[in-house]
Amino acid sequence: MRLIETKDIWKTYIMGAEKVHALRGVTLNIDRGEYVAIMGPSGSGKSTLMNLIGCLDTPTSGEYTLNGADVGSMTDDQLAVIRNREIGFVFQTFNLLARATALHNVELPLIYSGDPRDVRREKAIIALKKVDLGDRMTHQPNQLSGGQRQRVAMARALVNNPSILLADEPTGNLDSKTSQEIMALCDRLHQQGNTIILVTHEPDIASHANRVITILDGRISDDSVLTSGEKTRGRVA
Amino acid sequence: MITFAIMREALSAVWGNKLRSGLTVLGMVMGITSVIAIVSTVEGMQSNMEDVFSNMGQNTFMVTRFGIVTSWSEYEKKRRRKIITRDFIEPIKDGCDACEDVGAEGYANSNIKYGSKTMPRVSIEGQTSNHLAMRDVDVFRGRYFSEEEERGSKNVVFVGQDVVEDLFEGEDPLGKTIRIRRLRYTVIGIADKIGSLFGQSQDEFIYMPLSTLRKNFGEQGRRVNLVVKAVSRDRLEEAMDQTRVVLRSKRHVPYDEEDDFDLLTPDAILSFINTFTRAFRVILVALPFLSIVIGGIVVMNIMMVSVTERTREIGVRKSLGARQSHIRSQFLYETLTLSAVGGLFGILFGMTLAGAILSWMDIHTPTTMLAVYLGVGISTTVGLFFGIYPAVKAARLDPIKALSFE
Numbered sequence: 001m002r003l004i005e006t007k008d009i010w011k012t013y014i015m016g017a018e019k020v021h022a023l024r025g026v027t028l029n030i031d032r033g034e035y036v037a038i039m040g041p042s043g044s045g046k047s048t049l050m051n052l053i054g055c056l057d058t059p060t061s062g063e064y065t066l067n068g069a070d071v072g073s074m075t076d077d078q079l080a081v082i083r084n085r086e087i088g089f090v091f092q093t094f095n096l097l098a099r100a101t102a103l104h105n106v107e108l109p110l111i112y113s114g115d116p117r118d119v120r121r122e123k124a125i126i127a128l129k130k131v132d133l134g135d136r137m138t139h140q141p142n143q144l145s146g147g148q149r150q151r152v153a154m155a156r157a158l159v160n161n162p163s164i165l166l167a168d169e170p171t172g173n174l175d176s177k178t179s180q181e182i183m184a185l186c187d188r189l190h191q192q193g194n195t196i197i198l199v200t201h202e203p204d205i206a207s208h209a210n211r212v213i214t215i216l217d218g219r220i221s222d223d224s225v226l227t228s229g230e231k232t233r234g235r236v237a
Numbered sequence: 238m239i240t241f242a243i244m245r246e247a248l249s250a251v252w253g254n255k256l257r258s259g260l261t262v263l264g265m266v267m268g269i270t271s272v273i274a275i276v277s278t279v280e281g282m283q284s285n286m287e288d289v290f291s292n293m294g295q296n297t298f299m300v301t302r303f304g305i306v307t308s309w310s311e312y313e314k315k316r317r318r319k320i321i322t323r324d325f326i327e328p329i330k331d332g333c334d335a336c337e338d339v340g341a342e343g344y345a346n347s348n349i350k351y352g353s354k355t356m357p358r359v360s361i362e363g364q365t366s367n368h369l370a371m372r373d374v375d376v377f378r379g380r381y382f383s384e385e386e387e388r389g390s391k392n393v394v395f396v397g398q399d400v401v402e403d404l405f406e407g408e409d410p411l412g413k414t415i416r417i418r419r420l421r422y423t424v425i426g427i428a429d430k431i432g433s434l435f436g437q438s439q440d441e442f443i444y445m446p447l448s449t450l451r452k453n454f455g456e457q458g459r460r461v462n463l464v465v466k467a468v469s470r471d472r473l474e475e476a477m478d479q480t481r482v483v484l485r486s487k488r489h490v491p492y493d494e495e496d497d498f499d500l501l502t503p504d505a506i507l508s509f510i511n512t513f514t515r516a517f518r519v520i521l522v523a524l525p526f527l528s529i530v531i532g533g534i535v536v537m538n539i540m541m542v543s544v545t546e547r548t549r550e551i552g553v554r555k556s557l558g559a560r561q562s563h564i565r566s567q568f569l570y571e572t573l574t575l576s577a578v579g580g581l582f583g584i585l586f587g588m589t590l591a592g593a594i595l596s597w598m599d600i601h602t603p604t605t606m607l608a609v610y611l612g613v614g615i616s617t618t619v620g621l622f623f624g625i626y627p628a629v630k631a632a633r634l635d636p637i638k639a640l641s642f643e
């Protein structure tokens with residue numbers, strides 16, 4: 001089933017007299033259950049595309065249909081609801097609330113979906129256990145390692161059972177061993193049926209995905225499905 | 238459900254940054270303390286004044302030669318009026334069926350002595366013996382003087398609480414002899430405590446029969462104010478009209494001329510004093526409101542800084558599905574919590590301060606809830622008014638810009 005459908009998406013920033021085209025007509029389909037990596041040089045528009053897919057932003061022109069709903073015509077509040085129900089974000093810089101415990105951080109999306117307190121708690125605990133942090137629930141971010149922080153962020157992204165997990169360079173701030181842990185977690189989540197889209201600079205990381213989309217200068221320059229052979233080679237490279 | 242959760246987020250943000258919260262609360266406390274202190278003080282003074290004036294008696298009015306004089310020229314004019322003497326009592330009694338009773342009082346003041354102690358310049362009133370029944374002065378101990386004592390110009394006195402305190406110091410004054418201008422008077426009764434007005438005690442007085450005042454103080458004792466009591470509140474106006482008619486005819490005032498006397502009700506005196514003190518009260522109350530506004534601006538500034546500092550947090554919350562209204566509520570609850578705490582302390586400090594000021598002024602009126610309502614009202618208003626802008630600003634932040642904010 002088609003989850004994401006974009007048609008000729010443009011994103012243009014106006015900087016004074018100058019127009020910056022971050023995206024120049026992206027047409028893309030992603031199905032439920034896919035595991036997609038987006039690659040490309042710095043400034044090519046990867047984050048811009050992720051933000052659009054994640055409904056943090058709307059395209060300047062073009063169509064974006066998520067789960068059959070036309071995102072382009074949505075109000076701010078409707079977008080917020082989509083972000084809350086359909087999207088799980090993971091950021092390079094974790095973006096956890098510094099003063100809140102791991103548990104509370106994971107509970108946040110449930111606050112905005114209106115779950116009662118005990119339900120929030122219960123779901124958050126389950127999500128934390130899924131990322132093997134059942135024993136770190138009352139820790140604050142500064143009492144956790146980078147990898148643990150990113151796992152808290154992933155638990156937070158997943159707690160509301162979103163349609164898509166969006167990760168913009170999730171391993172960008174992690175060493176290679178920790179990166180592999182995070183990617184192993186991604187693989188597991190994918191096997192459990194989650195749709196995952198991640199941005200990365202590293203072929204090594206990208207090779208975990210089943211499909212690699214390459215962006216160049218705001219356009220898709222390559223979109224290829226990885227064979228299991230390529231996946232193995234990628235991992236070695 | 239969401240509301241409670243967001244309130245909890247707001248509370249933990251308030252609790253999580255104690256320095257910032259403390260400063261915000263402080264900004265509120267100062268303003269609210271001063272408003273509450275001043276408003277309660279003014280209110281206390283006001284109700285005290287009303288208390289004291291109610292001692293003048295229900296349904297009574299006074300007939301005076303001068304009334305309320307507000308200018309020199311008015312004084313000059315009224316000085317030419319004929320004096321008022323007790324001779325008008327009987328005509329009014331005869332000619333006014335709405336009047337229950339008519340009495341008179343004359344004034345003097347003098348040093349008074351008991352043993353070796355002296356009390357300087359005590360106000361002395363000569364009164365007709367029906368005075369006590371017309372005024373709301375109560376007998377604390379002993380008795381008031383009788384009609385016979387008044388008729389016989391006896392040297393007896395009925396004294397206020399301050400006289401008891403200053404001259405007798407624990408001794409029982411009843412039956413004791415005090416000296417006024419070398420004459421001896423027997424203390425026969427003590428009045429209930431009245432209180433003070435504008436920081437001045439109303440309990441420093443000596444009442445004696447009017448005839449005694451006339452006998453011992455000379456001409457001074459002839460000039461009196463008449464005290465008239467109407468049969469009921471409803472007939473007060475009528476009593477005043479009838480009294481006016483009697484006096485005009487007795488004093489031969491031509492029909493086309495104004496009264497050559499003034500009628501004063503306690504209400505009229507009170508409202509005169511009120512107009513007189515209004516400007517004073519307005520300024521007194523307006524000043525601290527300025528400090529509230531300043532406090533509010535401090536609060537707003539701190540909240541703005543807080544919004545900026547927490548831009549990233551706002552971005553994160555938005556990325557997780559917080560709507561504008563959620564963010565707005567959270568920040569508004571934060572400001573409201575802080576201003577409520579500030580208001581609470583302000584009420585506490587303000588009422589304590591007002592209590593101290595009032596007791597220093599020797600005013601002992603029970604405190605009302607006004608200060609509490611006012612404190613709660615002001616702090617909520619300030620919280621809303623100065624909290625809404627930072628909250629709206631936070632709510633409108635663009636999630637992507639907020640997330641990439643350094």
Ligand SMILES: Nc1ncnc2c1ncn2[C@@H]1O[C@H](COP(=O)(O)OP(=O)(O)OP(=O)(O)O)[C@@H](O)[C@H]1O
Pocket residue numbers: 013014015020021022040041042043044045046047048049
């Ligand atoms: N808010 C903005 N205003 C103006 N230009 C912007 C804005 N955001 C992004 N851009 C521009 O759009 C282009 C794409 O940016 P984007 O962040 O999507 O790149 P990226 O592929 O994620 O790069 P990186 O790998 O370095 O993260 C860049 O040229 C960038 O300067």
Ligand SMILES: [Mg+2]
Pocket residue numbers: 046047048168
């Ligand atoms: Mg990027």
